[in-house]
Each structure stands twice: as C-alpha cells, then as structure tokens.
Amino acid sequence: MWDKLVHGFPGSVFEEEHRGECVPEYSEPRGVDIRVENLNKSFGDLHVLKDICLDIKAGETFSIIGPSGTGKSVLLKHIVKLVKPDSGRIFIDGHDIFAEKPKDAAREYRYSMVFQTSALFNSLTVGENVGLWLREKRICNEGRIRRVIREKLRLVGLEGKEDMMTSELSGGMKKRVAIARSLAMNPDLILYDEPTAELDPVTSDELARVVMNLKEDISLTSVIVSHDLNFAFHLSDRVAMIHDGRIIEVGTPAELKASENPNVKKFIYTTTKGITGS
Numbered sequence: 001m002w003d004k005l006v007h008g009f010p011g012s013v014f015e016e017e018h019r020g021e022c023v024p025e026y027s028e029p030r031g032v033d034i035r036v037e038n039l040n041k042s043f044g045d046l047h048v049l050k051d052i053c054l055d056i057k058a059g060e061t062f063s064i065i066g067p068s069g070t071g072k073s074v075l076l077k078h079i080v081k082l083v084k085p086d087s088g089r090i091f092i093d094g095h096d097i098f099a100e101k102p103k104d105a106a107r108e109y110r111y112s113m114v115f116q117t118s119a120l121f122n123s124l125t126v127g128e129n130v131g132l133w134l135r136e137k138r139i140c141n142e143g144r145i146r147r148v149i150r151e152k153l154r155l156v157g158l159e160g161k162e163d164m165m166t167s168e169l170s171g172g173m174k175k176r177v178a179i180a181r182s183l184a185m186n187p188d189l190i191l192y193d194e195p196t197a198e199l200d201p202v203t204s205d206e207l208a209r210v211v212m213n214l215k216e217d218i219s220l221t222s223v224i225v226s227h228d229l230n231f232a233f234h235l236s237d238r239v240a241m242i243h244d245g246r247i248i249e250v251g252t253p254a255e256l257k258a259s260e261n262p263n264v265k266k267f268i269y270t271t272t273k274g275i276t277g278s
C-alpha cells in the first residue's frame, strides 16, 4: 500500500551533506493544469473510458461524478499513472505524462491520493502517520518534519492532535489525518476517491469546509471522485459527469443543476431524492 501513497517523488533521500532542512526537491506546491485528450481504456471486452476529453485548470477544485461503474476511478488512476490508456494522452502542465521523459525534463508533478478507506496505520499516532513519508524517504531533518506535521494538522483543523492514536479517531478525523498526510508531500495535485464514503452528512459538511479552506492556504489542484452530489456541488469550481464511459456534461455546479441532458437530470434527481425519476 505504501508505494501507492508516495507516487511522484521517487528516490529522494535526505543526505547529511544537504545544508538546508529538506532535500531541494521538497519545494512549495505549485498547482498544475491537466488536459485529457481522447482517452480510451478497455478491460477485455469492456470499453470503460470512451474518448474522454477534459481540461482542469491549475488551482481548480474539480469533481467527477456519475453512476457506479462508469469509469470515474479508472479515470483518476490514469491521471496518477496507475493505469495506462489504450489510446489518448494526458498532459500535466503541458507534459505528456505517458511519454518518454527527456533527460532535461522539468521536475515531475507531485501528487497524492486520499483513499476511501483513509488507509492510515492504526498502530501509529496521528503525527507519525502524517510524518511517515517524510521520515521514510528522509526528505527533511527531524526538526523540520515536526514543524511540517504541526502545520499540516493545523490546515485540516487538527492542531495539537499529534499524539492521539489513530485507532481513537472518528471517521471524519481519520479522513482529515489522511488529507494532512497527503499534504505533507507538498503535492501539486491531490486526488480524492470518494472522500465522504461512510461519513454522515454533518461530518461530510465539515470535510467539505476543510477541503475548501485548503484553497486559501495552498496552491493546489484538487480532483475529487464522488457519488455525494451535495459534497461535490458545495466545494467544486467545476464538475464533470461521466455516463457510460463518456463525459456528458462539464460546468459549474449551477450549470450542472440547470443541465437539460436527461441523464444528468436523472442522476441529480435520483441521488438527491433517492428515488427513480420517470
């Protein structure tokens, strides 16, 4: 699992001869733009992604919604190179992420994924979970790591909770620790897979506020896959809806709500009312 959490920053080892507190690559996040061009992916006979095209702007909070099994997570996995497309390309800040890298390539974007399950280590404290990657990869010295942990916990509203055991936390707190752990990587891009799964509506609202507040503090692009329309509409700058492997609508939450596309209307109606529209 750990490998899945630490993409985009391979092989960085803090050497004693570094004069700074951290390796030079551990720079401030920059927020990246993402362009998806004609992406296609099949598993056997199942054509999951069909000619997907998307533009996500740097610094945007962008949600991907749609019925179960329509390819939302598969799309997310392409953006972090966990899955390769059959055809089509993805550009991050203009660089084709599946192309061979030239020797003089600019630094790779850093990304981090917040999983549905939070994927925390229960035997560790909150602070140890947040600082795990920095320590494991020896990115910074110990003093700086402690300050990073404090700062990232403050950003998610968990100031001073370093010493709590992860097993003592509520579901909402676990999600916030998982976000703080992702933020410890200074990601340019953070991806959330069903962040409100298993949370009650009040806790989901709190989480939405946390994610929204991050925008004020950090230059970061956020991509969220969610079934939870209230959550997605509340915090997103724009939303795309996937239906049967195709993007059928992209726009602001207000534009989606006003969409005349029958599949969008039906999805919004059924997910907010819990019953099937005629």
Ligand SMILES: Nc1ncnc2c1ncn2[C@@H]1O[C@H](COP(=O)(O)OP(=O)(O)OP(=O)(O)O)[C@@H](O)[C@H]1O
Pocket (backbone or CB within 6 Å): 043, 046, 048, 066, 067, 068, 069, 070, 071, 072, 073, 074, 075, 227
């Ligand atoms: N590695 C894989 N091998 C075979 N089929 C896969 C693989 N990954 C995903 N699929 C299939 O692709 C389809 C889309 O899956 P995906 O997880 O993207 O759906 P989703 O829209 O995220 O659904 P949900 O909202 O339920 O998570 C599903 O039918 C799934 O079974």
